[in-house]
Amino acid sequence: MSATAMQGLDIDLFVYPTALKLASKTEQQLRHEARMVITNIPHYCQTPFRSFSVNLASLEVCNSRFSEKQVTRIDDNFCYYSYGRRLPLDRPDWRAPKGARCLVKKTFSGDVSGEIGESLFTYFLTTEMGIDPHDIGHTRPGKKAAFLVPDFLISDSSHSLALLVGKASYPLPLLAEVKGFTGKLDSERISHALQQLQALIQRGSYVGLVFLAARNLSRRRYDAYVLRVEQ
Amino acid sequence: MDCDIRYLIRSINEAKDNIWLEDFPRAKEIVDSCLEKSGQAGILPLENTAEGIRERIYELRKIASRKRVKNRRSWVLASLCEELTKKENDPAKNLVGVCVINLIGLREFVGLLSEPHLQKTLNNIGNNQKEGRIVRKHKRGYRYSIERLADRWDVRAILDKSIQSLDPSKIREPADERSAFLEDRSVGLRSNIFELYGRDIYARIVGLGEYINVQIRAPRSEDEGGKVSKFVEELLDALIS
Numbered sequence: 001m002s003a004t005a006m007q008g009l010d011i012d013l014f015v016y017p018t019a020l021k022l023a024s025k026t027e028q029q030l031r032h033e034a035r036m037v038i039t040n041i042p043h044y045c046q047t048p049f050r051s052f053s054v055n056l057a058s059l060e061v062c063n064s065r066f067s068e069k070q071v072t073r074i075d076d077n078f079c080y081y082s083y084g085r086r087l088p089l090d091r092p093d094w095r096a097p098k099g100a101r102c103l104v105k106k107t108f109s110g111d112v113s114g115e116i117g118e119s120l121f122t123y124f125l126t127t128e129m130g131i132d133p134h135d136i137g138h139t140r141p142g143k144k145a146a147f148l149v150p151d152f153l154i155s156d157s158s159h160s161l162a163l164l165v166g167k168a169s170y171p172l173p174l175l176a177e178v179k180g181f182t183g184k185l186d187s188e189r190i191s192h193a194l195q196q197l198q199a200l201i202q203r204g205s206y207v208g209l210v211f212l213a214a215r216n217l218s219r220r221r222y223d224a225y226v227l228r229v230e231q
Numbered sequence: 232m233d234c235d236i237r238y239l240i241r242s243i244n245e246a247k248d249n250i251w252l253e254d255f256p257r258a259k260e261i262v263d264s265c266l267e268k269s270g271q272a273g274i275l276p277l278e279n280t281a282e283g284i285r286e287r288i289y290e291l292r293k294i295a296s297r298k299r300v301k302n303r304r305s306w307v308l309a310s311l312c313e314e315l316t317k318k319e320n321d322p323a324k325n326l327v328g329v330c331v332i333n334l335i336g337l338r339e340f341v342g343l344l345s346e347p348h349l350q351k352t353l354n355n356i357g358n359n360q361k362e363g364r365i366v367r368k369h370k371r372g373y374r375y376s377i378e379r380l381a382d383r384w385d386v387r388a389i390l391d392k393s394i395q396s397l398d399p400s401k402i403r404e405p406a407d408e409r410s411a412f413l414e415d416r417s418v419g420l421r422s423n424i425f426e427l428y429g430r431d432i433y434a435r436i437v438g439l440g441e442y443i444n445v446q447i448r449a450p451r452s453e454d455e456g457g458k459v460s461k462f463v464e465e466l467l468d469a470l471i472s
Contacts, residue, residue: 026309055416057416057444065251131421134244134440136244137239139240139243139333148322149329172236173236192305192308206322
């Protein structure tokens with residue numbers, strides 16, 4: 001499939017109706033909350049908050065500006081990423097080193113799905129919600145791990161996300177965690193996102209968003225879900 | 232505190248945009264100025280708050296390994312959350328601290344990028360020598376850089392003035408002069424894409440606020456670079472008019 005055959009990508013974005021209250025919840029309670037979200041999504045998320053078509057060239061601009069894993073030109077390769085195809089690799093004639101062989105066995109990288117999730121989120125914020133790209137911070141310091149920081153800090157001083165957050169005004173910055181899924185939604189990963197936000201929200205009266213971008217193979221599109229998280 | 236975070240986020244983004252444009256001196260200026268102002272505002276020491284939490288996360292990971300905790304990641308976050316609540320730590324200080332660390336990292340990164348002998352990439356190692364990206368500053372309110380790729384020209388531009396989105400009607404005139412056909416491909420609140428089909432040139436213009444990426448395909452000729460640069464300046468002049 002050539003890249004030109006796939007110029008756009010349709011997204012249905014749903015907002016989970018109830019805000020998740022995280023204050024003083026234990027690890028097990030958060031896991032239960034994540035499992036409940038997955039169970040409830042088919043019943044509660046039937047009318048999309050927004051349906052939009054993503055232009056892959058704009059998505060690539062969001063990717064190059066906001067994501068961190070150095071996977072470039074997702075517009076050119078989206079057909080492979082989106083359908084979970086094995087990327088055509090140039091295999092050398094000589095035998096690959098032992099550790100490197102996993103590269104040619106891997107059919108899809110979690111880094112790429114994360115990259116697509118992060119790019120879709122920033123695309124949605126700028127193109128659909130009108131957030132100034134300057135106010136979206138992807139603040140992980142380089143590749144250093146283990147900082148207590150969400151994926152995104154959004155300093156939306158004009159409160160353009162009021163409809164999404166469900167409040168006319170909210171403390172800033174908004175904290176957002178993004179998870180990309182190539183298969184089914186995974187409650188374990190959702191509970192990680194909730195835990196990450198809980199540590200920051202608990203004392204700071206912040207509001208958090210969890211953005212889930214899931215490839216929908218049967219409908220050949222992506223479904224996105226926004227969970228609102230409060231103290 | 233949000234005012235600090237907002238200022239830091241905007242400065243980090245501005246520095247990253249200039250790295251994207253490969254205007255490293257400008258990126259360095261922005262980072263240095265932001266760090267200086269942060270020093271005056273007394274927020275630089277918050278770097279230690281963020282580093283302290285990070286160190287504690289590493290300690291908790293070690294404890295989890297020693298105790299052979301089944302779900303290590305969750306256990307570490309839950310324990311940390313409990314500790315932060317007890318200590319009444321202000322998470323805003325941690326967030327500001329992380330932004331400061333990000334800025335310090337960017338200063339180091341820009342320093343490395345500015346050294347010419349470190350600018351080698353996979354593309355220009357070995358036989359695939361290629362020309363680098365050329366940054367061109369322009370008087371009329373924009374800066375752009377241009378690079379020749381294998382099959383096209385890649386242009387990145389930043390307009391000096393803040394705009395919501397590009398106005399394609401402004402390039403109708405230069406398009407008509409070249410007998411080119413202009414087509415809107417996608418319009419969003421802060422982004423848009425349009426394509427220009429001419430007899431001797433094709434361009435896809437992607438705008439995200441004041442940031443513009445142009446992909447140009449033109450027939451090979453001796454002065455192709457000159458023609459492309461002239462065309463780019465015509466486009467950008469029209470867009471900022």
